[in-house]
Amino acid sequence: MRPCPCPPPHPPQPRYRERRYWEQRYRQGAAEPREWLGGFGRFRELLEAELRQGDKVLVLGCGTSALSYDLHERGYRDVTSIDFSPACIEAMRARYAHCPRLRWAVMDMRSLAFPDASFDVVLEKGTLDVLLVDEKDPWRVSAPAAAAMHRVLAEVSRVLRPGGRFLSITFAQPHFRAPHYAQEAFGWSLRHAACGDAFHYFLYVMCKGQPLAPSHLALGERLWHPPPPPSPPPPLDEDEDEDYLLAIQL
Numbered sequence: 001m002r003p004c005p006c007p008p009p010h011p012p013q014p015r016y017r018e019r020r021y022w023e024q025r026y027r028q029g030a031a032e033p034r035e036w037l038g039g040f041g042r043f044r045e046l047l048e049a050e051l052r053q054g055d056k057v058l059v060l061g062c063g064t065s066a067l068s069y070d071l072h073e074r075g076y077r078d079v080t081s082i083d084f085s086p087a088c089i090e091a092m093r094a095r096y097a098h099c100p101r102l103r104w105a106v107m108d109m110r111s112l113a114f115p116d117a118s119f120d121v122v123l124e125k126g127t128l129d130v131l132l133v134d135e136k137d138p139w140r141v142s143a144p145a146a147a148a149m150h151r152v153l154a155e156v157s158r159v160l161r162p163g164g165r166f167l168s169i170t171f172a173q174p175h176f177r178a179p180h181y182a183q184e185a186f187g188w189s190l191r192h193a194a195c196g197d198a199f200h201y202f203l204y205v206m207c208k209g210q211p212l213a214p215s216h217l218a219l220g221e222r223l224w225h226p227p228p229p230p231s232p233p234p235p236l237d238e239d240e241d242e243d244y245l246l247a248i249q250l
Helices: 019-027 040-048 067-073 086-095 128-132 143-159 174-181 214-224 238-247
Strands: 057-059 079-083 102-106 119-125 160-170 191-195 201-207
Touching: 040 067, 040 191, 040 201, 057 067, 067 079, 067 102, 079 086, 086 102, 119 143, 128 143, 128 160, 143 160, 143 174, 160 174, 174 201, 174 214
Parallel strands: 057 079, 057 119, 079 102, 119 160
Antiparallel strands: 160 201, 191 201
């Protein structure tokens, strides 16, 4: 008898949280423009409602997106973009060398090398999603993932000026993402807007120096005190199982 062939092994999942993954990806020729969640045009109306000419803007985890360049071309000239991949930043500097006012820096968003109150706007598009990509249950985020998100958001809050805005674009729905943003320690308010038709994306807007609404404070508390998982249903004994089957009318 011939043995059954073994199924092909599953390819390893990308390690989006690891610098090595992105560095290898960009070095292997994947530094062409890539838009996670969509390009500037998809979010232009929502973003321009929150931006002002003259804003000093920081883009987190810029990748090879044209977002920073698109902002520049719309008149937002003071844009600094960071990514923790040297290969990515090297490619972006070369691609947009004709825009000397666009600044690029290799930097980890968990430890921003900027003084306090440096920016009017901090903007991210899909970058924070990588911090939660390995989570199994979005209702009960693990303590390490919640702490990693908190660390980044604390840095964002630190570098925002009073009255500044943190703009976060993601596919994460409010009941999953808002608890992370709704932390009183960050000193900002929270609101969101949705865009898209068949599939929704969300723009979260945090305004530094404005208080959180009571409902958002309650959401923030839920992050650190999630509800217990539901109890499994009690098993049926054999008699109950037989009674149930006999009661089915065919």
